[in-house]
Amino acid sequence: MIQIEGISKAFGGLQAVDSVQFTVERGGITGLIGPNGAGKTTLFSILAGFLTADQGRVLLDGDDVTGLPPHKLFHRGLVRTFQIPKEFSRMSVRENLMIVPPAQSGERLSMSWLRWGKVKREDRRIGEKVDEVLDFLNLTHVADELAGNLSGGQKKLLELGRTMMIDAKVVLLDEPGAGVNRTLLNNIRDAIRRLNRDRGYTFCLIEHDMDLIAQLCDPVVVMAQGQVIAQGTMDEVRADPLVQDAYLGGGVSGRGVSAITEADVARTRGAGGPGEEAGDGTDNGTDNGEEEWRP
């Protein structure tokens, strides 16, 4: 679906993304994890066309889409959400979703002046779609509220809702669970899962909540200091000493992440170990009432 081939990006002297290479498979939910500053969001921004890579290529369904602007990628079905929701605060929730469908005839000024009937009819159809999405996300009761008045979690749902307004093929979710309470988080998780299963959405998501990652994602790709240091199932990456190193603060053990070779990448290991910050959190799983714990 998305092939990422040797993407690099530097900001001044900081190598934010360094020769990253992996594939987001069609129909899957790929997790992208790593400590803060690992370059995950930068990579997302490059994939969605918000930043230009210094090197490397991005292939979408085999086509080279490197360097295309966001709106062109959007029309190819590649959609992103943001870590900090980018809602349109002084517009209603409904309007936030009405914006999304592409090529609305009313987006041409002349049409709004001369063919108002047609524009209105089209808007009514889009409105029906909005009702459906709001219903799916349990946001119907706040439809006419200004989006700026929503809670943090509801804004995250709204972000997800925006991707549902078109037939997205690949959705890049940047921390859909950050700062969201448990109930709403379950809501978001279920929505992602249903979109994946019932509507065939491919997801790639960045998340720090290891519960959510473990419940949803396979495979999981781990980044640290701009590089991919491991990928595999959650269990596999959790057991990887490189990953443990990265989460404990690379270099503590005397072996910097920068010393990792190609051979290290994508390797899996069986030897788990105690002291792995992220994995411990997972095992204690807070109020997780889910049966289907692992794919």
Add this chain to the structure above:
Amino acid sequence: MELGGLLTYGVFFLTQAGIYAVLALGLNVQFGLTGQINIGVAGFFAVGAYTSAILTTSVTPAHLGGFDLPFLVGIAGAVVASGIVAVGIGWVTMRLRSDYLAIATIGIAEIIRLTLKNEDWLTNGVRGVPGIPRPFVETLGTDPLISLAVILAFVLLAYWLVERARVSPWGRVLRAIRENEDGVMAAGKDVARFRLQAFVFGSGLMGMAGGLYAHFIGFISPEAFLPLYGTFLVWVMLIAGGAGNNRGAVLGAFAIWMLWSATQFMTDALGAEYATQAGALRVLLIGVLLQVILILRPQGILPEHGRKGRR
């Protein structure tokens, strides 16, 4: 002042306020809907005024033309000329952050004013362009009420164009751009295109206002397009009336123009020996008023969202 004089003044007042209403509506497209900061309103106003003047005056060696064309052609020319200038500026600035647009527009407005002042062959320089015909003067005569009716008709037209645009999907995208540009990009819209369209549309309306002004006053010179009248007052009107709300923009234009006119009566009372100070005092008063509005009612008299606009 006896009744006749008062009526004449009333007509004069409403006509000028109407011209300002068109300017405020134009700025509302740019600032109110899209969040663009155009500090060069006077420049587009001037381009429109001079274009229409040159197109409609009789042939003269004093400046380019005139071409003796009808009033409506003059106004159309005014809209097109300002629109073209806006495309030029927009082309270079639309991809930049809005702060740069603000800086660019200040500069451009001054360049336009200085060009009008110095290119004698084109504009007759500081001596200005006289003899601009009143709207429909040949068929309807010179009654000021006719001019007022024509200008109010243009206010209605401008209002309709902007209001329809605001509630359309096009306006929805603009408002979204104002709120969060990245979000709009992520929703697959070509943000630069929408911003350019909004900028050109707003500037075209400002040009239309310029054309109306030229025909109403009958004489224009570069002095009429100083930033104080052409830009600053328009901003105060839009902010006072309610940025984002078209009825607010029109209301603001009439209300602020009334206040501005009232300060003239007030400062006239100071006497001729204080004329300079009185002029400065008027500007000071409007400036203070703007501060008061921004502190006490930043959303304006008619806020964009009515009761829902709580923040």
